[in-house]
Amino acid sequence: MFNIFGQLFTALTMMELLPPPSGLQAEYVTLFTTGSLHFLHELISMFDKKVDQILQLRVSRKAHLDLSGDLPNFLENTEHIRSDPAWRVLPVPPRLQKRHVDIGDMAPCDTQRFIKALQSPAQGIQVDFDDGNCPSFYNQIKGIHNIILAVNNQLPGMPHISKAPVLMLRPRAWNMVEHNMMVEGKEAPGPLFDFGLLMFHCGKILFEHQSGPFFYLSKVESFMEARLWNEIFVWTQEKLGLPLGSIKATVLIENVLATFEMEEILYELQEHSAGLNCGIWDYSASFVNKLGHREDFLLPDRSKYVNMEKRFLRSYMDLLVQTCHRRCALATGGMAALLLPSSLNTDSYRRVLASVKRLKMLEINAGVDGFMVYDLNLIKPMQELFQSHTEGENQLHLLRDDVRVTPEDLLSMPSGGVTLYGLKYNIAVGVLFINAWLSGKGHFFYRGQVEDSATAEISRSQVWQWIRHQARLEDDSRVVNRQLVTDLTEELMTELSPFCHSSGSKQRLHTAADMFLEVVLKRHFPEFITSYLNQDHTFLSYQSPAKDKMLESDKLSKL
Structure with missing residues (x-):
C-alpha cells in the first residue's frame, strides 16, 4: 500500500507526509490524492514565507510594547480607513443572513456529535479544528474526512447539505504547525494544511449548494494578518475556479491588539468578510500575553470579577457591534459554555437556563446578530430568546451611534482580587x-x-x-x-x-x-x-x- 503513496510523491520531491494513523488508511487515501497534494504543495509554497513574516511581526510588536512602555492604540497610518464613511463589506449570502444560534466547539472527529449537530435546528455549526479540537494526526484526518462525508451527504440521518446547519469551518490558528507534513524542509503551517484540504475537497460543492465555503479565522492580531488571509482566499478561488468573493470568513476578535484594528480587518476582507466575533476568554488572556508583566494590567479572579458587564469587555463588545454594523458586517457573540442538567423541571435546570439567558440578553441588547452554544439542548431556548427580543434575520439596523469607546475604556482592568x-x-x-x-x-x-x-x-x-x-x-x-x-x-x-x-x-x-x-x-x-x-x-x-x-x-x- 505504501509503495502507492511513494509513487504519488515522485513529482513532489520537496514534500513529505507521514503514513496514516492506525485504522484510518481509507480516510487517508481519500484526503491525500495526487491532486490535493499538488494543491497543498502550491498553497504552502506560495504563502509559507508570508506566514513567517506575520509571526515575526507579532514578536516585533510585542518587543516594541515591552521596550517602549507604550499602550495599544488606534493606528495613525490607517485613520483614513476609519474616517471614510463610504466603504462597506459585500453582503453575505442568504444562508449567512440569519444565524441566531450556532453550535460552538464542534470537533468534527467526534462523528456521533457531529451527526447530531447536523440534525439539529441550529442555524450554523462552528466546525472546529482550533479551540475545541486536539490536533493529533488522527483527529485532523478523521475530522476533515467527516466534513467531506457531510458535504457529500454521506453521513447517516443528516439532511442535505443545503438544508443542514451551515458549516463554519475553523482551521487552526497561525501559531500551530502540522508535524506530519513537511514542505520544502519545513513543517506545514497548521491553518494552511486544514484550509487547503477543506477547500480542495469541499469548496466547489459547498459553493454549488449555496452553503459555503465559510470560515472562522482564529486569533488574528492585526489587519496585516487579515490581508494575508485575503490573499490566500483570492489565490485559492482562482486555482479552484471559484468566483471572487465565494469564500466568506468571520474573524474572531480575541486579541487586545486586534480590537484597535477591527475596521482595518474588515476593510482588508471586504469581498470575503462574514463579520467579526467576540471571544471573551482568549481576549482576556491576550492582556496577560501582551501586557501581563505590568502591574497595572493585573487581571483579577475571572470566576468572580471578569464578565461581559465589566467596562473593558462591555466596551469591546459595543465597539465590535458598532464597527460591524457601520460597515454592514455581521457581529456575533461568544459561546455559552454552561451545560443544562439532564433532569428537566428542577431548580438546577431552571437556574442554569436563567443564567445563560441573562448572559445572552447582554449580547442581544448590545446588538449582536447571533451567538453560540455548546449544549445542543440550549439551541431552541436561545433561538426563542433571540426571536422574542429582535425583529428580522439580524440586527444590522442597530448602528449603535450611542457608542463612544476610547482606548482607556478598552484597557481598563476591572477591580478585584484573587480568591x-x-x-x-x-x-x-x-x-x-x-x-x-x-x-x-x-x-x-x-x-x-x-x-x-x-x-x-x-x-x-x-x-x-x-x-x-x-x-x-x-x-x-x-x-x-x-x-x-x-x-x-x-x-x-x-x-x-x-x-x-x-x-x-x-x-x-x-x-x-x-x-x-x-x-x-x-x-x-x-x-x-x-x-x-x-x-x-x-x-x-x-x-x-x-x-x-x-x-x-x-x-x-x-x-
Whole structure:
C-alpha cells in the first residue's frame, strides 16, 4: 500500500507526509490524492514565507510594547480607513443572513456529535479544528474526512447539505504547525494544511449548494494578518475556479491588539468578510500575553470579577457591534459554555437556563446578530430568546451611534482580587485541559460547563500573572507564589485520583500536572498553551489514539 503513496510523491520531491494513523488508511487515501497534494504543495509554497513574516511581526510588536512602555492604540497610518464613511463589506449570502444560534466547539472527529449537530435546528455549526479540537494526526484526518462525508451527504440521518446547519469551518490558528507534513524542509503551517484540504475537497460543492465555503479565522492580531488571509482566499478561488468573493470568513476578535484594528480587518476582507466575533476568554488572556508583566494590567479572579458587564469587555463588545454594523458586517457573540442538567423541571435546570439567558440578553441588547452554544439542548431556548427580543434575520439596523469607546475604556482592568476558589479552579482547568490533550481530546466537562483551549489559556495566564506579581488571596492574605501553586496542584491530584481507573491514566494526569506547573512557573510567559503543548515531546508521544485513553478521559470529563 505504501509503495502507492511513494509513487504519488515522485513529482513532489520537496514534500513529505507521514503514513496514516492506525485504522484510518481509507480516510487517508481519500484526503491525500495526487491532486490535493499538488494543491497543498502550491498553497504552502506560495504563502509559507508570508506566514513567517506575520509571526515575526507579532514578536516585533510585542518587543516594541515591552521596550517602549507604550499602550495599544488606534493606528495613525490607517485613520483614513476609519474616517471614510463610504466603504462597506459585500453582503453575505442568504444562508449567512440569519444565524441566531450556532453550535460552538464542534470537533468534527467526534462523528456521533457531529451527526447530531447536523440534525439539529441550529442555524450554523462552528466546525472546529482550533479551540475545541486536539490536533493529533488522527483527529485532523478523521475530522476533515467527516466534513467531506457531510458535504457529500454521506453521513447517516443528516439532511442535505443545503438544508443542514451551515458549516463554519475553523482551521487552526497561525501559531500551530502540522508535524506530519513537511514542505520544502519545513513543517506545514497548521491553518494552511486544514484550509487547503477543506477547500480542495469541499469548496466547489459547498459553493454549488449555496452553503459555503465559510470560515472562522482564529486569533488574528492585526489587519496585516487579515490581508494575508485575503490573499490566500483570492489565490485559492482562482486555482479552484471559484468566483471572487465565494469564500466568506468571520474573524474572531480575541486579541487586545486586534480590537484597535477591527475596521482595518474588515476593510482588508471586504469581498470575503462574514463579520467579526467576540471571544471573551482568549481576549482576556491576550492582556496577560501582551501586557501581563505590568502591574497595572493585573487581571483579577475571572470566576468572580471578569464578565461581559465589566467596562473593558462591555466596551469591546459595543465597539465590535458598532464597527460591524457601520460597515454592514455581521457581529456575533461568544459561546455559552454552561451545560443544562439532564433532569428537566428542577431548580438546577431552571437556574442554569436563567443564567445563560441573562448572559445572552447582554449580547442581544448590545446588538449582536447571533451567538453560540455548546449544549445542543440550549439551541431552541436561545433561538426563542433571540426571536422574542429582535425583529428580522439580524440586527444590522442597530448602528449603535450611542457608542463612544476610547482606548482607556478598552484597557481598563476591572477591580478585584484573587480568591482561593478562583486559583484552584484555574489550576484544575489548566491541568485537566492538558490531560485532555494527552488523551486526544480538545475539550472536557468540569463543574457543569465545557472547557477548551480558550478557558485553559485564561486559566494558566492568570496563575502565571498572579505568581509574577505576588498577588495576595482575599481569603487569608496568603501570597500566590510557586510553593502555594505547587501545593494546590498536588491537592488536585489527590482529589482526582479516585477517577483514574488505570495506572496509565494516573500517570497521564500526573504528567499533565507537571506540564502545567512548567508552564505557569516559567520566568517568561509562553505565548500560547496550544503552541507549547504542540511542540512538546510528551504530547507528540501520546498522539496515537488508544481506546483506554479515551475511556479514562471520559471518566475525568464528567467531574
